[in-house]
Amino acid sequence: MEHQLETDRLFLREIKNSDLEGMFALDSNTEVHKYLGNKPVKTLIEAQKNIDFIRQQYKERGIGRFAVIEKKSGNFIGWSGLKLNIDEKEALNGFQNFIDIGYRFIPKYWNKGYGLESAIACLEFGFNTMNYTTIYGAADVKNIGSNKILKKIGLQFINEFPYKFKEETVNVNWYELKKENYGK
Incomplete structure (x- = not known):
């Protein structure tokens, strides 16, 4: 894959094995997982499996989540x-074989505009570099922050659907943005 993006305050690059501590800090945090089925990782081995999964996506699918690095500190702050x-396991709202946009940050970096800043860069990359025709997004209806970001970057609400995590079902908002409507 080897893509790198840059914004005013952030570097976005491939997730590497050296991001293990940061990924563990992110994925072991209960606040981060509040709207993700409440299943934070408990070990570095589980965090490494998440890194391996993303790195495999780079190889097999040509795209995957980027590590987000705060320029001023050099810290891994999320993805x-x-x-x-x-x-089939990744199907959402009846869709399979689709591109979605997502973001996840360590809580001490919340409310700084990093989610919005990184999502704008990723959307631009998706439409202008990767030439995707449609990008989708999904967020638990209770996750106000994620829903705000998806709307601010121009994705349009399509519908609400039930999503079953292991033990619970939650309602999720589904959004889409077509390339021809990007930037309008």
């Missing part, structure tokens, strides 16, 4: 980016 969902 943001596009994902090609191709298998």
Whole structure:
């Protein structure tokens, strides 16, 4: 894959094995997982499996989430980016084989505009570099922050659908943006 993006305050690059501590800090945090099925990782081995999964997507699918690095500190603060969902386990709202945009940050970096800043860069990359025709987004209806970002970057609300995590079902908002409507 080897793509790199840059914004005013952030570098976005491939997730590397050296991001293990940061990924663990992110994925072991209960606040981060509040709207993701409440299943934070408990070990570095589980965090490494998440890194391996993303790195495999780069090889097999040509795209995957980017590590987000804060320029002023050099810190790994989370991830943001596009994902090609191709298998049945990744189907959402009746869709399979689609590109979605997502982001996840360590809580001490919340409310700084990093989600919006990184999502704008990823959307531009998706439409202008990767030449995707449609990008989708999904967010738990209770996740106000994620829903705000998806709307601010121009994705349009399509519908609400039930999503079953292991033990619970939650309602999720589904959004889409077509390339011809990007930037309008």
